[in-house]
Amino acid sequence: xxxxxxxxxxxxxxxxxxxxxxxxxxxxxxxxxxxxxxxxxxxxxxxxxxxxxxxxxxxxxxxxxxxxxxxxxxxxxxxxxxxxxxxxxxxxxxxxxxxxxxxxxxxxxxxxxxxxxxxxxxxxxxxxxxxxxxxxxxxxxxxxxxxxxxxxxxxxxxxxxxxxxxxxxxxxxxxxxxxxxxxxxxxxxxxxxxxxxxxxxxxxxxxxxxxxxxxxxxxxxxxxxxxxxxxxxxxxxxxxxxxxxxxxxxxxxxxxxxxxxxxxx
Amino acid sequence: xxxxxxxxxxxxxxxxxxxxxxxxxxxxxxxxxxxxxxxxxxxxxxxxxxxxxxxxxxxxxxxxxxxxxxxxxxxxxxxxxxxxxxxxxxxxxxxxxxxxxxxxxxxxxxxxxxxxxxxxxxxxxxxxxxxxxxxxxxxxxxxxxxxxxxxxxxxxxxxxxxxxxxxxxxxxxxxxxxxxxxxxxxxxxxxxxxxxxxxxxxxxxxxxxxxxxxxxxxxxxxxxxxxxxxxxxxxxxxxxxxxxxxxxxxxxxxxxxxxxxxxxxxxxxxxxxxxxxxxxxxx
Numbered sequence: 001x002x003x004x005x006x007x008x009x010x011x012x013x014x015x016x017x018x019x020x021x022x023x024x025x026x027x028x029x030x031x032x033x034x035x036x037x038x039x040x041x042x043x044x045x046x047x048x049x050x051x052x053x054x055x056x057x058x059x060x061x062x063x064x065x066x067x068x069x070x071x072x073x074x075x076x077x078x079x080x081x082x083x084x085x086x087x088x089x090x091x092x093x094x095x096x097x098x099x100x101x102x103x104x105x106x107x108x109x110x111x112x113x114x115x116x117x118x119x120x121x122x123x124x125x126x127x128x129x130x131x132x133x134x135x136x137x138x139x140x141x142x143x144x145x146x147x148x149x150x151x152x153x154x155x156x157x158x159x160x161x162x163x164x165x166x167x168x169x170x171x172x173x174x175x176x177x178x179x180x181x182x183x184x185x186x187x188x189x190x191x192x193x194x195x196x197x198x199x200x201x202x203x204x205x206x207x208x209x210x211x212x213x214x215x216x217x218x219x220x221x222x223x224x225x226x227x228x229x230x231x232x233x234x235x236x237x238x239x240x241x242x243x244x245x246x247x248x249x250x251x252x253x254x255x256x257x258x259x260x261x262x263x264x265x
Numbered sequence: 266x267x268x269x270x271x272x273x274x275x276x277x278x279x280x281x282x283x284x285x286x287x288x289x290x291x292x293x294x295x296x297x298x299x300x301x302x303x304x305x306x307x308x309x310x311x312x313x314x315x316x317x318x319x320x321x322x323x324x325x326x327x328x329x330x331x332x333x334x335x336x337x338x339x340x341x342x343x344x345x346x347x348x349x350x351x352x353x354x355x356x357x358x359x360x361x362x363x364x365x366x367x368x369x370x371x372x373x374x375x376x377x378x379x380x381x382x383x384x385x386x387x388x389x390x391x392x393x394x395x396x397x398x399x400x401x402x403x404x405x406x407x408x409x410x411x412x413x414x415x416x417x418x419x420x421x422x423x424x425x426x427x428x429x430x431x432x433x434x435x436x437x438x439x440x441x442x443x444x445x446x447x448x449x450x451x452x453x454x455x456x457x458x459x460x461x462x463x464x465x466x467x468x469x470x471x472x473x474x475x476x477x478x479x480x481x482x483x484x485x486x487x488x489x490x491x492x493x494x495x496x497x498x499x500x501x502x503x504x505x506x507x508x509x510x511x512x513x514x515x516x517x518x519x520x521x522x523x524x525x526x527x528x529x530x531x532x533x534x535x536x537x538x539x540x541x542x543x544x545x546x547x548x
Binding site: 011037084086203 | 307
């Protein structure tokens, strides 16, 4: 049997795509059947990937319970196994997968919580990049500043949720049991607007005002400073542009810029 | 083009420990008296705190990179993106060793997060040689190949595992990382003699030794050993290690512990045991 065919068969068995009968004459050993021997690899793969997902979605797993999390993680792994030999960024689709699970209907915030945990994980492991400093930014001439498009650090993320999932995460992470007992998940009419960023290797998150969030999202979408400022002003006429830019710079959130119509910086 | 890659400055034939996230700060604070450390390369493919710790620890310790994701035994070619990430890490930390496994775990675009043996056929040998050649050429250095732990045998093959490794060494000039625990586990599970295996391995190619713990699972009439790296090195493995270094001399030895991670001092004590075995051997 050619190696490619053999490896496809073994992989299909380990990932629950095939039942393994074609391997019965190929996989040998005393006492155990060929499936029992292959199950060692299947279990190693499954358990290690479940642990990987639990590492990323730690608070989510605490809330839904270990047994349920193991089952839902297994279903996710079967549906979307890793595609790379590095697992630091495995599981991006898990929050969306959770949002489609009918058993979690009584936890309407759980997918948002998972998305928050994904963003925290991504920020923690994001590649190191140079940071744009305020000195560098001030070297851009005033006539060009409005046309500036910023390139964000890969650790920088934005998200919104109707629920106070950032507070929920913090209570679980700090493990203040009394706080956990008294904690209430709240659905807000106005969405919580969160930014997640990394500064000096530490990951931070902040709940920021709608105008500032609108400004940051617009910049991240590739709009220039003027357009993003206008979007923020539409939410709050008193939007403080300087303070908003300073917050991004001091949060090590920007790694570069370009002026539209000029060579990239 | 195949080269005889130059090693970095010869590593000391002493014991090191696997460096895990849980012990990063301990290494900074306590500076344990250990000769070198080894990390799983893939754990440092990102940036931020893990890589920051790695660089700080590297200032005081020699370091080895041990990969699990290149899948050198895949019938498919090795992923260029993965090779680049390892290359970037090599340039960052200048490791004493770069190692991988005599196994595969990627096929049809899926990564299986375990280390699966190949049948030792001429086709497998051709594929391993192709993949190791490519990786060594890009890295510009020799890599070490670790013998796997195995829970089954294939019904077909052209070589024994030691013959396969000998051919790999001859054709690619790679080095070997001899995992004594894997020898013990595999030979137990396949009812073969571990000392015979040790005697047949090309000794001159061995650059590093791994020692680790294993678990025993009772199945019906027998016991299967599982290479879980989750406990102290077993007495039988220490004995096999002693016989191994009696046969081929002292080699840099690493204590691996990847699950149920204990406090750092437990790992250090295991390394001290290994050093006692190394110290009584003539150099």
